Amino acid sequence: MIHYIWNVVLPVQQRPTIFGMEETAVPIHLTGITWSHSRGYPPMVAVSQRYEELHPEIRITWEKRSLANFESQSIEDLAQRYDMLVLDHPWTGRAVASQILIPLNELLPPDFLEDQKRNSIGPSYRSYTMQGQQIALPIDGAAPVAVYRQDLLEKAGSKLPETWEDVLSLAGGRGVIFAGGPVYTLLDFFSLCATIAGGDETLYGEKELVPHAVGAEALERQRELVALCDRALFEMNPIQVYEEMSRADSPYLYSPFIFGYVNYFRPGYGERVLKAANVVSYHGTMLKTTLGGTGLAVSANAKNRKEIADFCQYVASEEIQRTLFFDAGGQPGYKTAWEDRWVNERSNGFFKDTADTLEHCSIRPRYNGYMDLQDQGGFIVQEYMKTGTDVKGALEKLNALYLKSRRGT
Template sequence: MSDKIILKGITWGHSRGITPLLAFSQRYNELHKNVEIQWHKRSLQEFADFPIEKLTETYDLLIVDHPWVGCAAATKCVLPLEQYLSKEYLQNQEENSVGYSHLSYNYEGSQWALAIDAATPVASYRKDLFEQNKRTLPQTWEDVVALAAEGKVAVPAIPIDLLMNFYTFCVANGNAPFAGKDEVVDKETGLKALESMKALWSKIPKWMFEYNPIAVAELLSTSDEFWYCPLAYGYSNYSRIGYAKHLLSYTNVVSLNGSPLKTTLGGTGISVSAGSSYKKEAVAFAEAVVSENVQTYFYTDNGGQPGHRKAWTNEHANAITGNFFQNTLLTLDNAYIRPRYNGYLHFQDHAGDPIRQYLRDGSNPEEVLTAINTIYKDSFKHP
């Protein structure tokens, strides 16, 4: 057909990231025969390394991370969706947000993306191994450290994940980070956070410092060496029958200093390029794919981890994922929100390196704080 509209989309290359989009795009084309959506994928590292604002020159639809919206607001390279969607629709999205997911894409008064996927670090474990060994799940950070001393704990340890967990342990040890522009966190809190992390990460194999959350989930689900992961962005795929060799079960995180850990919100949103030749059609697809019915059934059934709360509380969605959603929702609702100023991503790209060096090689913790404070100050010069 000569009037066929082709929308190009870019997402990340995991079953959770691309499979539900491909599936719903096929169905969307069946319902809107003149609209075809072609999805391209890139690795998690490419997702972090290549500027999204450059991708808007090529793609109509973009799957983005919420700390990027400061750049979106500054460059106006994606559409402010409140100008294209009804107040009622956006209000419904906000009321059905998983934690702060929806508003995490709202910056300087505009909605730069819609929450299509929700995630935060949660705990995962091999239920069969705990039962076989007549052991109970850790309830406190001290329990986790003790289990790690037995060699049964796997945990992501690449720089980005360590940085996200550093925020968590700052909150747990007294103060949230980024209260001012001179330092990431006060020295006392920062040193306590690093000490809390060192207690665990000093007990994992050195090779695990190359592992991201997906690699840890694959490790837990394919061998019996490790039983438990205390902190990794959740992937409901591994709690679905048939996805991996062994099922993973998911649960909320443990407590430290008397309170549940407040992990760092992740997930993704869907944005529409301001340079798209088919803005109306692209917005219509975005509106459809994050709608309650699609998110709860079609999106979740095809391996997605929805951003709509009704999906997280839905009986069917939980039945096919071993109750992944209901068993971790408390941690999602309690999650810490990262900064979103234009330039923050420079900090995020670099500040995990000195933390990893400290945890892996034993560098000076005060020098770690000095290094990340320097990177923080530099980030305001890197919009």
């Protein structure tokens, strides 16, 4: 055993540790809130641990909330309690309206933000941009991608689907699954609408959620697919689908669109390692699935802004994104991490196999009030998927909910 004996008593504010670094008696304490999954919590803790080692005067504490709370919990409450928030981009409009978050244009160097803008995967960076304000840094990039069990596809003698018709054909054997919970059926509706309309630019207007013909076609495509699948999917979120697909005895060999979770493509996480692919084409065009991922934002109530700004640049930097962040289970938002050979070797090719989907995905609405539509709209979509009756009525209900949620914008 080695005994360390201090012969000189230093002031309490500055004492060496056994690692040769200095620690302060009263460190600067930063707090953050992220979400409770191996993709959300461990990366922030791991990066913070290393940051603390490099900056012994800093302590960073992260707490976590469930996936459901991540998608719906008010950012006003969180910004009162934490310095940093990991959030979803649909909160951008609310953040701008409430001024509860610091525009990062006022906190971070312009050249750093320009680098983030150029190098974030797909539309991740601009999804947090509104009215000239940058609300968050895209530290995690995600969108629904195709996922499959290579062993089960080969056993069934089936090919990986390339078109919507291929998906329907494969689903006829009851081996297809996707997340059918209310939130996800609404986001799938948005994805199909953006694909049919040729982009999201003509959607989400002041008086209409989507054109009637576009919405009707999207709902019908959802209905025809779910008619060939297990109805249990209506109760499932993406994590539950992944857990089911990665089971050794899973009957499911393919999911046509499910938010990417890189953890399930790494050895040791599930009973079977999954494989990912770009989504299929619909009438010759790749599906424009709906952007997800997370952004790192800063509360307007935060005090230690210089230290927070430095940490934000650290966690979102290219080097950390493709090393420490990924190593700890994260799914980087920085594009070069998606292209990195070493990162892909350790994730069964997840990033290179799905990057095109991310580059072509659509952005859901972000106006102040949108979250009310996201919380409730999926039940209307689900009802049509189950019954296939009164498409006009379903779209009218969606539009009424949409217009109600837009009041005050």
